[in-house]
């Protein structure tokens with residue numbers, strides 16, 4: 370069954386607008402690293418003028434680590450709340466609403482210097498983290514739901530591309546002669562307001578997800594007319610049929626809770642894989658690579674590493690979760706995966722300063738070793754999902770679960786997991 374995959378202007382416009390959210394996530398992930406020294410001296414000055422004594426090194430490191438890592442605490446709460454929004458307000462409107470958080474956060478961070486308040490900066494980081502947690506949930510859902518089956522993977526990686534570009538732009542803007550200096554850093558942090566504004570202008574011109582209209586709102590004809598525009602053809606029966614089947618499957622399959630996900634042998638292995646992939650993305654240092662001591666040259670080197678990683682294994686975690694689980698366990702699995710990703714993000718953010726103080730630049734060796742470990746894990750344990758339907762992937766996991774139970778069966782687990790089965 371070959372689905373027609375045409376990139377129409379409407380589709381590009383909608384995907385392009387959505388990934389402005391990914392850009393904001395990337396930007397806010399990267400923006401805090403370059404101006405570290407400058408913001409630290411702002412903390413120092415604020416502290417001295419408020420308490421009439423200089424800040425201790427310990428307090429400063431703790432405050433700084435908190436400013437970096439509280440972003441992930443926001444992200445954790447955000448990623449847990451994705452489901453509340455997308456099913457109630459729709460995918461597009463959720464993205465639109467989330468930008469309110471961006472505006473508030475930009476104001477908090479942008480005016481923190483004027484108000485001599487590092488609390489405001491930390492609060493702003495928390496709020497923009499909340500935005501990012503929501504956004505990293507909304508964008509892949511929306512992009513996946515508006516894309517034709519054949520283009521889902523390709524367009525899905527645009528989310529990750531948006532993140533990388535966000536990190537890159539943050540690095541460039543953070544250069545001292547641009548905005549990474551004592552007078553302009555509030556603008557650097559507040560800049561996220563501009564993409565938020567742009568997205569607010571463009572989103573109303575984008576369609577709501579047809580899958581949401583069909584499955585959540587029962588608006589079959591609306592879904593159909595949006596599909597016609599997105600696909601650029603009247604022949605959308607295949608898509609409609611796919612959604613019809615999905616909606617029936619959703620009714621048949623009962624919702625799986627988070628504890629059940631860990632208890633059932635059918636889900637245990639895929640959820641373990643999903644968690645490991647999330648951890649690997651974070652702990653391999655993807656969000657800590659960028660650092661203050663790097664010159665222009667190392668910026669390029671490290672960026673190439675980040676880009677290479679992002680184009681390679683980086684994007685897998687967010688999309689594979691949706692592909693490893695069927696309707697019933699999917700929401701719980703996505704929540705668990707999001708939680709693991711942001712927890713790892715928090716740990717890296719909180720501990721990076723301390724580890725770096727201990728090991729200096731060797732900190733990258735730790736991350737490289739971790740990365741290699743995760744590569745090996747991925748190679749052996751993560752199934753090939755490309756070109757396979759969800760049912761085939763799930764069947765692979767169930768089969769391997771039952772094979773472990775039945776020790777006399779032939780050990781063909783690897784074939785199944787690696788996707789080398791002959792009937793493909």
Ligand SMILES: *[C@@H]1O[C@H](CO)[C@@H](O)[C@H](O)[C@H]1NC(C)=O
Nearest residue numbers: 413414423424425426427429
């Ligand atoms: C805080 O600023 C003072 C004065 O500029 C400086 O002497 C001190 O080393 C700074 N403290 C830290 C922990 O950087």
